[in-house]
Amino acid sequence: LLRFWKLREEIETFMNNNGHNISELSDDQWLLDLCFLTDITMKLNELNQKLQGENKLITDCYQAIKSFVTKLQLYENQLRTNNLVHFPLLNSYKSDHKNFFKYSTEIAKLLEEFNTRFSYMRNFEEMFKIFLAPFNVEVESAPPNLQMELIELQSSIELKSLYEGNKIEYYQKYILEDKFPNLKRLAMCIISAFGTTYRCESFFSKLNLVKTKYRSRLLDENMTNQLRCASTKLSVDIKKISSKIQKQVSH
Numbered sequence: 001l002l003r004f005w006k007l008r009e010e011i012e013t014f015m016n017n018n019g020h021n022i023s024e025l026s027d028d029q030w031l032l033d034l035c036f037l038t039d040i041t042m043k044l045n046e047l048n049q050k051l052q053g054e055n056k057l058i059t060d061c062y063q064a065i066k067s068f069v070t071k072l073q074l075y076e077n078q079l080r081t082n083n084l085v086h087f088p089l090l091n092s093y094k095s096d097h098k099n100f101f102k103y104s105t106e107i108a109k110l111l112e113e114f115n116t117r118f119s120y121m122r123n124f125e126e127m128f129k130i131f132l133a134p135f136n137v138e139v140e141s142a143p144p145n146l147q148m149e150l151i152e153l154q155s156s157i158e159l160k161s162l163y164e165g166n167k168i169e170y171y172q173k174y175i176l177e178d179k180f181p182n183l184k185r186l187a188m189c190i191i192s193a194f195g196t197t198y199r200c201e202s203f204f205s206k207l208n209l210v211k212t213k214y215r216s217r218l219l220d221e222n223m224t225n226q227l228r229c230a231s232t233k234l235s236v237d238i239k240k241i242s243s244k245i246q247k248q249v250s251h
Contacts, residue, residue, distance in 0.1 A: 001038040035089040058193045059128045072111040079104035131190050149180045206230040
């Protein structure tokens, strides 16, 4: 849409030269609608990029969506008062139209759609808070089965000093199951709840590379092993493995 907007004059000239008059390209209201659509689509694309990529936890996705919903509320209120500060194309287009209330209605529809589609995630917000900031959460507001473990965790200066960086590594390495069984279970549930289809799509891409038409005799067991190697992030210490294997030398 942004490319189309930037090339609209050239497109109109090209179509006119070929005998195709596109009346919309000279319609002031239609161009205003295009500006608004381009602006809001760019914002949706930014959200989409935040939801993509490797190692995205469901908590990352929830925070990005929650932030976007708050932004939509701001956009709606500002458009009601003809404030276009966050809609650069709409703001830059010179037009006699001064009433942009109709666009606030469109934002309200989009906001309602987001609230409806992701309403179920609010049920897990308290669990997400515990996972993301276990040292800052109010113990009394936590579920009873986590309260004693949270007190133990928050009282540990050592564990608090280690709580930086990769949360997946922290919960796997330092939250021991024998000491924090419920916290460990909660963390593993959140980590394994993939927020996007990235891993699935990535896995099937690797499957297409492994299982080609030239490998029709590939056994299921071999394919499983190859896919494990292709999809794992573990680095293999070949030298250490080979040092433990008895070498066969000729006699």
